[in-house]
Amino acid sequence: MKKWVRGIYLPLILLFLYLPIVVLIVQSFNAGVSRARWEGFSLRWYKELFASPQIMRALYVTLSIAVLASIFATILGTLAAIGINSMGKKASSAMLTLTNIPMTMPDIVTGISLMLLFIFTKVSRGYFTMLLAHVTFNTPYVILSVMPKLREMNKYSYEAALDLGATPSYALRHVILPSIFPGITTGALLSFTLSLDDFTISYFTTSPLVQNLSTLIYSEARKGIKPTMNALSALMFVALLILLLVVNRRTSADHK
Amino acid sequence: MEVSNRLIDLQNITKIYGETEVLSDINLYIRKNEFLTLLGPSGCGKTTTLRIIGGFEYPTKGRVIFDGKDITNDPPYKRRVNTVFQKYALFPHLNVYDNIAFGLRIAKMDKKQIALKVGKMLELVNLQGYEKRSVDSLSGGQQQRIAIARALVNEPEVLLLDEPLAALDLKLRKGMQLELKRMQQALGITFVFVTHDQEEALTMSDTIAVMRDGKIHQIDTPKHIYDEPKSAYIANFIGESNIIRGTMIQDELVHFCGQDFVCVDSGFDKNEEVDVLIRPEDLHIVGTDVAQLTGLVKSVLFKGVHYEMIIEAGGFEWKVHSTVMAPEGSQVGLSVIPFDIHIMRVEKEESDPGGEE
Amino acid sequence: MNLSPFGIGLIVFSGVLFVFLIAYGFKVHHGMHRSIFSSPYTVWMILFTVVPLFLIGYYAFTDVNGKFTLENFANFWDSNREMKRQLIGMGFSLEEMGMTARGSVNVDTLVYSLKMAFGCTVICLLLGYPAALLIADRKFKLGPTIIILFIIPMWMNFLLRTIAWMSLLEDNGLINSLMTRLGLPKLKLMYNTRAVLLGMVYNYLPFMVFPIYNALSKQDVRLSEAAQDLGANNFLTFWRVVFPLSMPGIVSGITMVFMPSVTTFFIPRVLGGGNTEMFGDLIERTFLTADNWNVGSALSLLMMVLILMSISLLRKVDPEGEGGSFV
Secondary structure, three states, X not given: OHHHHHHHHHHHHHHHHHHHHHHHHHHHOEOOOOOOOOOOEOOHHHHHHHHOHHHHHHHHHHHHHXXXXXHHHHHXXXXXXXXXXXXXXXXXXXXXXXXXXXXXXXXXXXXXHHHHHHHHOOOOOOHHHHHHHHHHHHHHHHHHHHHHHHHHOOOOHHHHHHHOOOOHHHHHHHHHHXXXXXXXXXXXXXXXXXXXXXXXXXXXXXXXXXXXXXXXXXXXXXXXXXXXHHHHHHHHHHHHHHHHHHHHHHHHHHHO | OOHHHEEEEEEEEEEEEOOEEEEEEEEEEEEOOOEEEEEOOOOOOHHHHHHHHHOOOOOOEEEEEEOOEEOOOOOHHHOOEEEEEOOEOOOOOOEHHHHHHHHHHHOOOOHHHHHHHHHHHHHHOOOOOOOOOEHXXXXXXXXXXXXXXXXXXXXXXXXXXXXXXXXXXHHHHHHHHHHHHHHHHHHOOEEEEEEOOHHHHHHHOOEEEEEEOOEEEEEEOHHHHHHOOOOXXXXXXXXXXXXXXXXXXXXXXXXXXXXXXXXXXXXXXXOOEEEEEEOHHHOEEEXXXXXXXXXXXXXXXXXXXXXXXXXXXXXXXXXXXXXOOOOOOOEEEEEOOHHHOEEEEOOOOOOOHHHOO | OOOOHHHHHHHHHHHHHHHHHHHHHHOOOOOOOHHHHHHHHHHHHHHHHHHHHHHHHHHHOEOOOOOEOOHHHHHHHOOOHHHHHHHHHHOOOXXXXXXXXXXXXXXXXXXXXXXXXXXHHHHHHHHHHHHHHHHHOXXXXXXXXXXXXXXXXXXXXXXXXXXXXXXHHOOOXXXXXXXXXXXXXXXXXXXXXXXXXXXXXXXXXXHHHHHHHHHHHHOOHHHHHHHHHOOOOHHHHHHHHHHHHOHHHHHHHHHHHHHHHHOOOOHHHHHOOXXXXXXHHHHHHHHHHOOOHHHHHHXXXXXXXXXXXXXXXXXXXXXXXXXHOOO
């Protein structure tokens, strides 16, 4: 009976989740512009995609910001986690509260508050401000990924290294970092994907002149999205899928 | 005592965390090649003392002198001491070989030399052939040996051990106690050992420092501490004991249980109130006719080597260890020779003993 | 980029600070505590999280001239009837949002948003709990794979996924052409509250499933076995043991769906076709279209207070925040 329910219910839910994605990918191979009518298979949109300077620029902005923001956030967050882990109870709980603020705040408030900061300080919005914003919302996720690994560590490991003659910097590089490396990778990947997908915060912290894919899609949504966008997101979707498979293969290989 | 003999000298060490004084005015010296144990219940400050020697904590007041030089503010990596940590703190991302070689690599020793030394160490701790094993795959006892090897390979002048045997089961612990003692004697290194286990302290140490509430209460050889504890607290902490209040009539005569007993202690005031200590094994069961005290056997427990009996005599419940059993409910006599009666000054209640964590 | 001197100053300052603090952290003096490593982050968070929040507070309590005022909040209750009239002029459908021609737009929008968020949360819970329960079953080998299948759609750009629904729901969309083929009348699927709700449920459903799945799959099987040993049937085992123990998961699921739902932004615009507006859109419009930062900040502040209140309420049910770790 339970099997029977599961056999029907789960496919239905998955259908609901995947229907728009299937539609989107199918549309990207449609020869016509129409969203509803199939006019034959074609790679037309994929060709147009690479010919569109606007989309290519947005792709460049999206990817470069995702890479840079995840690098900065990973450095900042890893160091912060190490610091927080060595603090007393009161100080560390205060720091964790500070870390929780951007995660509990709605994206729109985060975006608007940063926009106000940039306007108030007369920093014109663009690539740089978007990068700052992305580092800001990514860092807490890095901390949350690294923290559990630090908690798992023997608390005397660091002291043991100093005891054996290591300077604090040597102990950090050769003892702490290797032990928490899985957490750092998780954090970096997480911030990369978050950054790739972000719309709301980017929308408020950039100018119409510097657009990432999300803000470009948004500004085009009113005019009607061209299937080139579908082609691009289908490509990115596949790329992320491959990335996940590679990472999974690697981590499962590590476990053996 | 010759000053040059003192390898480590702690002078007036006080450590305060926030509002609490963890160590108050500790004075302690450790001689070359000595096996010194810091013994006390948890929260007595023994681990803090060790960490101050290791350089992981800095004293609020006082100085740490090492081989004549003030090292109070030196970081751990500049001190010629190494530590075996509680729960070992082996590096999980390194294998056995790399764990032991860690300190040698930092010292930039050449590869051949490192391989040689690590091999010797593994031999010393009886783990030849374990080089490539991951530390997680080792048993607790093996990890313990690796932790010791990792510290000793650096040829420290002093090895600090922070309750290193606490995580092992009883049998392994006994074995390791002997092995540690053997290593210490073979290598001629000074050991500073922290434990709360009085038996461990008595077995291994040259000198024991009994600590309580951030102070050193008595520092002496195991034998002296056992036979002549300074206070009822130490007598209770080390070994089993019967402690009863008495009065010093005059030198070498003490009054308790309504009788006068001849003893060997002197130097007390006349009629001074004292604590009288008699170890359970020093009470002998004798016929009631020749007994100093007579009483009723209230309970008998078989303990393997001996019987433990509780005998009520003279208004006090005496714990008696004897290989001869007196049946429960029987009337027996007890006697004790003067040499086995220890007189201690009554301790002033400085602090509530239950108040510590 | 054209920058004011102040702006350049800020950039240079934060850059230098960042580099300096990290370099300093690496060269720590032995006596210095490792907590120094978190100082670049602390500075960063103060600059880019705390200060901006204070700015929202500042704008919320001042008028255009920078003078202290409570006007921005008073306006909230006391409505902009004028604005409402303008909205009607712009083609907003008051009926669709359950508004009357009287009363405050803001209050109406807030009530509408809360209703929508509540509806979305309830639907997600009703759909998501059984799904999580079925997936978390230990005898079900495919469970972990299915959970990954719930994550994968989130990688596709959320705007595009929402827009893809348009192709399905449109008057001439896929569903309606299927209906015509079958000889059924066309349905009006788009540009109404139902469509917005659908879009929200679609986007937030995984956030309900993950924490509940987490809580359920962590449960000790022996607890259920013990319940059955003590005479509970399948239903009672679920109701008295499995369900109460999954409560932390439910609570964090509700938090993770309800919070973003209230501030949903964009979905109403696409699937509601501009007929409806939710609080997120209202804030955005007040800032960017109406260009009124003071009222916009006041609205944001109210939003935050609302959310903090809900969180502290939910924390009481799940003080450990256990189910929250879906990442």
